[in-house]
Amino acid sequence: MLSTFLSHQRKAFWRSRNRGGSMATQILLGFFMLYFLAVALGVGFGMTVFLPKIFPNQDILRSFNGLILYYFTLDFMMRLQLQELPTLSIIPYLHLKVSKNKIINFLNIKALFSAFNIWPVFLFFPFIFIEIADIYGGFTTLMYIVSILSLTIFNNYLVLYIKRKSITNALYTVAGLLIIAAFAALEYFKVISLMKAADYVFKAVAEYPYIGFVFTLAAITIYILNSRFLLSNLYVEEMGSKKEKKVSTDYAFLNRFGKVGELAALELKLILRHKRSRSSLILGVLFLFYGFIFYKQPMIASDSFGKMMFAAIFMTGVSIIIYGQFMFAWQSGHFDGLLSNKINFKDFIKAKFLLFTIASTVMTLLSTFYGFLSPKLLLLHLVCYLYNIGFGTVIVLYLATLNYKRLDITKAASFNYQGTGATQWLLMFPYALTPILMYLPFGLLKMPYWGLAVIGIFGVIMLLLRSFWINLITAKFEKQRYKIAEGFRE
Amino acid sequence: MIIEVKNLKKVYGDKTVVNIDRIQIEKGETVGLVGNNGAGKTTFFRMLLDLIRPNEGEVLSKGENVMKNGNWKDYTASFLDEGFLIDYLTPEEYFIFIGSLHDLSVADVSAYLTQYNEFFNGEILNSGKYIRDFSKGNQVKVGIAAALMQKPEILILDEPFANLDPTTQIRLKNLLKAQAGNMTTFISSHDLNHVTDVCNRIILVEKGQVIKDFKTDENTLKELESYFSA
Numbered sequence: 001m002l003s004t005f006l007s008h009q010r011k012a013f014w015r016s017r018n019r020g021g022s023m024a025t026q027i028l029l030g031f032f033m034l035y036f037l038a039v040a041l042g043v044g045f046g047m048t049v050f051l052p053k054i055f056p057n058q059d060i061l062r063s064f065n066g067l068i069l070y071y072f073t074l075d076f077m078m079r080l081q082l083q084e085l086p087t088l089s090i091i092p093y094l095h096l097k098v099s100k101n102k103i104i105n106f107l108n109i110k111a112l113f114s115a116f117n118i119w120p121v122f123l124f125f126p127f128i129f130i131e132i133a134d135i136y137g138g139f140t141t142l143m144y145i146v147s148i149l150s151l152t153i154f155n156n157y158l159v160l161y162i163k164r165k166s167i168t169n170a171l172y173t174v175a176g177l178l179i180i181a182a183f184a185a186l187e188y189f190k191v192i193s194l195m196k197a198a199d200y201v202f203k204a205v206a207e208y209p210y211i212g213f214v215f216t217l218a219a220i221t222i223y224i225l226n227s228r229f230l231l232s233n234l235y236v237e238e239m240g241s242k243k244e245k246k247v248s249t250d251y252a253f254l255n256r257f258g259k260v261g262e263l264a265a266l267e268l269k270l271i272l273r274h275k276r277s278r279s280s281l282i283l284g285v286l287f288l289f290y291g292f293i294f295y296k297q298p299m300i301a302s303d304s305f306g307k308m309m310f311a312a313i314f315m316t317g318v319s320i321i322i323y324g325q326f327m328f329a330w331q332s333g334h335f336d337g338l339l340s341n342k343i344n345f346k347d348f349i350k351a352k353f354l355l356f357t358i359a360s361t362v363m364t365l366l367s368t369f370y371g372f373l374s375p376k377l378l379l380l381h382l383v384c385y386l387y388n389i390g391f392g393t394v395i396v397l398y399l400a401t402l403n404y405k406r407l408d409i410t411k412a413a414s415f416n417y418q419g420t421g422a423t424q425w426l427l428m429f430p431y432a433l434t435p436i437l438m439y440l441p442f443g444l445l446k447m448p449y450w451g452l453a454v455i456g457i458f459g460v461i462m463l464l465l466r467s468f469w470i471n472l473i474t475a476k477f478e479k480q481r482y483k484i485a486e487g488f489r490e
Numbered sequence: 491m492i493i494e495v496k497n498l499k500k501v502y503g504d505k506t507v508v509n510i511d512r513i514q515i516e517k518g519e520t521v522g523l524v525g526n527n528g529a530g531k532t533t534f535f536r537m538l539l540d541l542i543r544p545n546e547g548e549v550l551s552k553g554e555n556v557m558k559n560g561n562w563k564d565y566t567a568s569f570l571d572e573g574f575l576i577d578y579l580t581p582e583e584y585f586i587f588i589g590s591l592h593d594l595s596v597a598d599v600s601a602y603l604t605q606y607n608e609f610f611n612g613e614i615l616n617s618g619k620y621i622r623d624f625s626k627g628n629q630v631k632v633g634i635a636a637a638l639m640q641k642p643e644i645l646i647l648d649e650p651f652a653n654l655d656p657t658t659q660i661r662l663k664n665l666l667k668a669q670a671g672n673m674t675t676f677i678s679s680h681d682l683n684h685v686t687d688v689c690n691r692i693i694l695v696e697k698g699q700v701i702k703d704f705k706t707d708e709n710t711l712k713e714l715e716s717y718f719s720a
Binding site: 246247249259262269270273333334336337339340341343344345410485486489 | 541
């Protein structure tokens, strides 16, 4: 029976409507996975070398043991946010002569197919084989492996259990991450040490290997709990998240823009009321920290704005890029309704501009904390902001008229690449390259501030030309609307 | 004459889905479009609403081609399927949004909605749900009420009786009959009883072509039944 389920799953994938698209994205995802696995493997082997460097005054085993606990706590938080409940696919079987246990087994096994369950193997096993085996010998090594695998499975089913009981939301994850960060900080300032506690636990495993089975026991317990819960709650309507009472809202600040504001409010509701768009919003906020990776003191000191341009464009325009790449398709579910109602196409396009401008303004204001690194960055961000709202919006909306792929926004959010096509990936090139190329000659001539001025002026000119762009895009939209509507109906 | 369809043709691949020489609809007529699945009813409606570009021919609304400008949207309301609903809104938000497109204030909209309490059977307003969480029948009710709220001169509904409960079917028939004469209504239906009851003109289509076009009388139902059982 299980193999029948799995074969149905396979068919569902191969016979899905947009197979070409989902194939391409699967391959792309596969590459991402391989990349991350390679990174994990690299870190796994590297640990023997750099653990002593990071924690110089500490026994290497102790550092390793400490890391395990941190990793699994982080893993838990990540899973809470990213791991999906395998539910919907079982609806067609519930009313058939298939025992509930079989369905539950299927759900449980399907849940194991997750990248989260492979990472620990790549991350921890090299160290275990190299160091632990060397010091403690075969049996302890085996128990370490059993412990790691048990913890992985424990996390896997614990997250599913929590999600099924729907006692989670994004806020908890953020809170959890903050708590971990707090612990890490306390660790750093040597107030209390979670590492010490973890080391205590794993040292016990090293000395009395049988203790490792405690983890296994915990994993089995949570597995059984999960299965029991499923058995008594195998109803489709109960497996989703809990329903709360929905209320009508009105965004007063948009009212001053008349019909355009009305349409913008409509879209704002769309963004806030769908998981997929909401998570891209959260992603956008996370990208605000992108600068900490990109901005380096030497770059700032030498005014190398060209090298920092990409990050700045991305942070101030993240909402335009991430939301805009699927433009119009967000509304594919009711696109016919929008076309046949009394909506002026020009207002429709104007509303998009309005929304983008507001979003980009907010992101730019939020990114001002980089001013503490250097006030120069504020100038860079201002210039990139002008470019984003002046010209970035135009690129995104023009390309949007060429996007005919339906987007099913009711489906889950993370790692969902449905509706992604070549246009989405191509978008980044003109968007990011235009300002960088504009800056390049000035950068080479060692006139960085002139370069910034040119981009800023370009942005302002484009902003002044906005009504021209609106007319151009509206005309294009009018021409393309049948094609778009047809694509969205599929 | 309020709607005129001229030489309208839509081809997908090598299959002609709609091929209509001429249909003229007078102001105030209630026209029923009848035909089996695949007869091209929905495609035809979509072309009336400028949602699909015809390969040939044109649709004239008050003498203007619907593809050329959007003036027809001022006086035309429609509900073809759930794709016309903005399903992440509450019904109230949806009505207010549609109302705002026709310059109706929030007060106008709620005043209008009070007369639909019976039609909604207490399940639609203040339900604390988004439209997407409603049953199909209730979604149809929202769509039809929103269409009627626009006080249209032309109303286009695709299979409005499907998914509705018997009480609502009868209420909808009464609603449509009450409007006859001052509103031009174009509906499609698979239910021959309803369509002959409501409409004063029937257009029978098959494989995209108009087979019959006639005024209803007491024999119409029998005629249609014998046509479809043949």
